[in-house]
Amino acid sequence: MAAVTILETKGLSRHFGGLKAVQNVDFEIRQGEIRALIGPNGAGKTTFVSLLSGRIPVSSGTISFMGSDITAKPAFRRVREGIAYTFQITSIYPNLSVYENAALAAQSALQRHRGFLSRIDRKALDADALAALERVGLIERREVIAGNLSYGHQRLLEVAMGLALKPKLLILDEPTQGLSDGEIENFCGLVKEIAKTATVLLIEHNMPVVMQLADRITVLNHGEILTSGTPEEIRADRTVQEAYLGGG
Template structure:
C-alpha cells in the first residue's frame, strides 16, 4: 500500500486498512507484516489454526496492544497511536473470547450500561426517565438480539448462547461502524449456532464486521470475504467459495477436512 492523505483514504471507501502491521513479543512476532483492507459495510472472516495470530491482530486493530510496526487506519484516519477508548468513540467495537459481562446484573442493565458507556454524559449517575434516548436504545438492542424474554434475568442465569447474544448486543451499542467478533460461536449448541447465524445475517447492511471463527459452517455463511492467516502472516484472501475449495487452505488449516 502507498501512503495517502486521510481524504484520499476516505475516498477508497475502506473502513479499515492495515499496512505492514507487526506485533512482536520479544523475539516472537505474533503477527508479521499484515496488510489488507476491509471496505465499509464489508463482512469478512479471519481464519487460521490456533496460534496463527488472529486474536493478536484484533488486539492491535482495537488498540489493546500497540503495533510494533506498521499502520492502522480507520475510515481514513491513522489510529495506530490512538488509545483503545478513543477508537471505541470513533465507532470501533469488539467482543472477546472470554465473557466480560456483569454477571450479577440483569440483561437489561448490561445493555443499558453499554449504551451509556458510548453516549455523551455517560458519567451522569442519575437514572434516565422512561422517555430518555438511552432507555429507548436499550430496548432496541434487546429486540435486535432477541433477548426481550429474559430482559430482567441476571446474566448468571443465562445459557452460554444467550450470553453470547448479549455480548453482541453490547457491541452494537452506539451505532458502531465496524465490529470485531472474536469466536462468537465457541461453546454454542447447534440450535444456538443457528440463532447466531440469524442474528449476524440480520445486522444492518451498512454495519461491517470482521469475524474470527473456527466453525467454518458459520464463518463462510455470513461473510463476503475471507482472510486466511498462518504463523502470524496472511496466507491468502478469497471469497468463501474460493477458500472452501482451496487445497492449500485445506492442508494447512483444516488438515483435509473441516474442524
C-alpha cells in the first residue's frame, strides 16, 4: 500500500525585500514518517516551517495538508486541522503552571473534535493534559510555574503542549536545544513513540539525533532544497558534506 502524502508544497517561496529566504521549494512528507530538515544557519529552515504553520504568509506557491489547500489559512485554522508547531524559542505561558499550559492545549484539541460551543468534559481535559505531561517526563512538575522551569524543561513542556493538541503533523524546531545528554536520549525515545500516531517534521542541528531518528532527511541551503534522502544517503553525499556536514 502506497504511503499517503500528508503535506505537500509546490513552488513555495518567501521573500523579505531582496532576501529570498525560501525559494521555489517543492516538498512532501508522508504520513507516519519522521522527516528531518537540516541545513546551515540562515538556510531558511525556520522560515520554511513558519510558512507551513501559517505564522508568516507565503510570497508565492501553495501548501496542501491532507489533500486540502491551506495556503491562505491562518495559523489557528491549521492547528484545528492538525498541525502543531513547537517554536525554536519557547512559547509557553510562563505565569501559568505546567499543568495549566498543557490543559490549555488539551482544551483546544477537545474543542476541535467536539465543537467550540460544546461543553468541555473536565475529566477528559485533565486526562489529556496529564497524559501529555507524562509522555515528556514532566508529570512530577505539573504544579510548578512554567517560567521557573529550566530552559530544557520549558522545551519539553512545549512538546507536551504540542502532543496535547493531538496533531496529525507535529513540527519540532530545535527540540533538543538546552537538553542534557540523558534528556536527549529520552527525547529520542519519545519521538519514536510519537511517530506511531503522528507524522513528525524535525528541524535539528544535533546530527547524531537526526541520524538516529529520521526516516528521510531534507537538506535546505540558501532557501532551496539541496537534496533529500535516507540518513545513509545524506551522510555519503559530498555536496551535503561541503555545504553542511563538513562545516562548509
